[in-house]
Amino acid sequence: MAAIGYGQTKKEVRWHCGGTLISEYYVLSAAHCMKSRPLRSKAKWALLGAMDLSADEEGRQIFDIVKRVAHPKYKPPSKSYDIILFKLSSSAKLNEYVRPACLNTDDSITAKTVTATGWGKTDYYNSNNNDVLLKVTLEITPKEDCLDAYRNESKRALPQGIHSSMICAGAPEGGKDTCEGDSGGPLTIGLKEPRCMYSIIGITSFGKFCGFATPAVYTRVSYFIPWILKEITN
Structure with a gap:
């Protein structure tokens, strides 16, 4: 399970979407999560290994999102083809807290x-x-x-x-x-x-x-x- 974060800095990050780790470098999510309308921000961070977003838990890994690949047929306001890949800035460490689906x-x-x-x-x-x-x-x-x-x-x-x-x-x-x-x-x-x-x-x-x-x-x-x-x- 991944949390997708938005905002201008990590200090003001808001976790408005979810995602799924499918490899060391990629999180699968919905294309409409590419942007947060309230914050007017693109998806910038991915958090792995978290249960409580407000706690500094052991096993948390946070990454910059360096690439956003929405399906080419995703064309809002249509809800079809609502799928995106987020590429992480570095390889996720797979362990007892983090593993791919x-x-x-x-x-x-x-x-x-x-x-x-x-x-x-x-x-x-x-x-x-x-x-x-x-x-x-x-x-x-x-x-x-x-x-x-x-x-x-x-x-x-x-x-x-x-x-x-x-x-x-x-x-x-x-x-x-x-x-x-x-x-x-x-x-x-x-x-x-x-x-x-x-x-x-x-x-x-x-x-x-x-x-x-x-x-x-x-x-x-x-x-x-x-x-x-x-x-x-x-």
Whole structure:
């Protein structure tokens, strides 16, 4: 898990997005996290090995972001192709606090439940992000149900509707969700082997009202594997 920071200096850094370490040099996140509108700042820092953003924990590693590679088809206000790679200024040290996630390459996801993590708001009416990293267990939403939930979205936002490059997840009864501040963070499934490793299947992209029954939409990682591999090996 990575926190993405914004602001003019490290003293005034604000952690407004999440991301996922996928190699020693690259963090995967959402393209809309390239900039923070309130701070009028590009993503400048990546923090690894943190649980509590307000604490000076053992294992924390902070890096300058030296390169931002958004998918070439990402064109706001469209929410499609919401994926970006942040390159770190130096190699992350892999240890008991920091390790990369595996990239899910299978379009067919058989897991019934998935896990989302982030430092975002805990409900729609809460104006503050959290300092402590949280996780929530969600259910994969069938594509037909997700299409129904977003059928009335504008063509500018979803010109292709819920595209095959997206995956939806939520809680049918409501009450569990990702929210503002969780953007760019991972949607994962745990792996039996290797031990204590996770496979990232989605990137937190957008939703409607946090914690309501409407599912949120995530960028489907498997769809972008060729692009990711091309960029990180250049």
